[in-house]
Each structure stands twice: as C-alpha cells, then as structure tokens.
Amino acid sequence: MSDLLERLRGRGWRMTAQRRVVAEVLDGEHVHLTADEVHARAVGRLPEISRATVYNTLGELVSLGEVLEVATDKRAKRYDPNAHQPHHHLVCAQCGAIRDVHPIGNPLADLPDSERFGFTVSDVEVTYRGTCPNCAAA
C-alpha cells in the first residue's frame, strides 16, 4: 500500500508519528491536497500535530523528490505524491477537480532553440483546463 512510506524508510528518513501520518495522508494516486487539507486530515489521526510540522514535512518531502508541488490552483500550493511517474494535470475550471494525465509527445522538444533565450531548460509543466463531467451536467 504505502509505497511512499517504504521508500522513505529505505532512505533512512527518521520516522516519527507526525511524519508517518503526513506520508499516509498523501499516499495514493490522483491525490492533490493543499497543505491545509493535509493538516486537516492529519489532525484526524493525530490531533496534536501542528501546522508548522505539516509544512516542514511537506517541504522535506519535496526536497527529497518524493512529492511534487503543483500550482494548478492559483491560491494554495498542492502536493502530489505521484513523483516517480512523470505526468501533467487536467483541472476543472469550475470545481477545481484534478486528474493526472499523460499527453503524447515530449513538450520539451517543442521549444525551439530560438525560443530559449539562452536558458538551460530542464523541465516542463503542462496544465490542461476545462470542465469536468459533473460541472458540465449541472
């Protein structure tokens, strides 16, 4: 189940109740929680966990490369534990629902040298926007 926890243990990450709970909350696919949502769920399992710890832990998971920050929402950052399979996002403009998607082709190759302005380009993030079936029905 918890691939994330396994990987973290394997990397010698010091395990505490708080860190375990944060990792458990984040584990899964199509999971894109904000820091506050992670905190709310973590509190459900470990009521005394503090906001600062959740932020610290999320920051560490990002540094370790086990979780990605995504900016699909224009308000809070969201955290995506699916860091080991490259993917992009499809976002509902109305309700904010997010799905992981896998476009064909490699967008990195689509940026000609003449459009790189001397940058060393290392990464690309693609966000598709639209309306989800639920919102379309309403």
Add this chain to the structure above:
Amino acid sequence: MSDLLERLRGRGWRMTAQRRVVAEVLDGEHVHLTADEVHARAVGRLPEISRATVYNTLGELVSLGEVLEVATDKRAKRYDPNAHQPHHHLVCAQCGAIRDVHPIGNPLADLPDSERFGFTVSDVEVTYRGTCPNCAAA
C-alpha cells in the same frame, strides 16, 4: 504605445485616473508583474491609489479577457497583458525571470481522448523551467 488603453476605451470601459494608471503600468511585452508590483508602480504615478483598487482593477481586466493571470510563481499571481497573442512561459527557477515563448505544435492535440476523463478541455498552459543565462553565469 498603449494598445491596452485603446482597447479598453473602445469597449466603453469607464475611465478613471486609477484605472488608466494600472493599465499603463501593465502595458508592454514580457511584462509579468505581481499585484503588489503593479501597486508599487501605480503609486509612483498616483500616490493615493489604494491596494483594493489595484486588485479590483486587475480582476476586471482578467474578466474582460484583456489580461491573463499566470501561476508561474508559486507565491503571488502574476498578470500578463499579452492576452491577444497565445503564448507560454519560460521561467528561471533561481531568479524567477519570465519570458514569453512560442513552442511549435499544439499541446491541446497531444492529449488523447482516453486521457480526458470526460472533461471538455478548452485551454492549456505550458510552463518551461530552467536556468537563465545570468544565473548560469553566477
């Protein structure tokens, strides 16, 4: 010069000193200011302009489709007046510098139906990340 102001007048937008100043500050290419930066520059020309007015005006420009919100930065929203020429962004991961870029191909066509989950997909936003020449030299 001010295409943006021209267009706004043409649409019957009620013109006030504050709105004119905000539009002037935003006008140009490769302009990607945060709301606070817009406010700071607007204050330079019209010291009594309030923060709320800048936020309101930016929100209206976005609603009118004359300015785009971009989420390249993970902190504040940025406002891009280059709304009438489709483009994407190239961001320096270190200093945050932003350039408008025009990749070849159409990323919308690269998302197969099987990856659309019933969404009606209307838009795509591509953000390239890398290191700009300045930061690479340092």
Add this chain to the structure above:
DNA sequence: ACTTGACTTAGACATTGTCCATTGTAGGAT
C-alpha cells in the same frame, strides 16, 4: 450643472506560509 450609479478608499479581516525558541523524542551507544 445636476444626478446617479459606478468607482475608490482605508483599513479590518481572511488565508496561506515562515520563523524561532522551547520542549520532546527516535534511534544509536552503553
């Protein structure tokens, strides 16, 4: 020049995120 509805203002408030000094604890050493 009026009148009126839309615009602006200042500042309180809300949300999201960061920092720091103190207290607690995981995990190795004894």
Add this chain to the structure above:
DNA sequence: ATCCTACAATGGACAATGTCTAAGTCAAGT
C-alpha cells in the same frame, strides 16, 4: 533496558497575499 544527543515537533508570532465593507467621490449622461 537505559541514557544521550541530534534532530524533530510545538505553538505562537509574524509576513505575504488577497478579500470585503461602509462611506465618500467622481465620470458621464441629461
């Protein structure tokens, strides 16, 4: 099993960004 110690957690202040409201002001039509 217990003790140490470096690392982690806490909570509360602070910072940055954004939203709202009540009251005053003004652009534009008549």
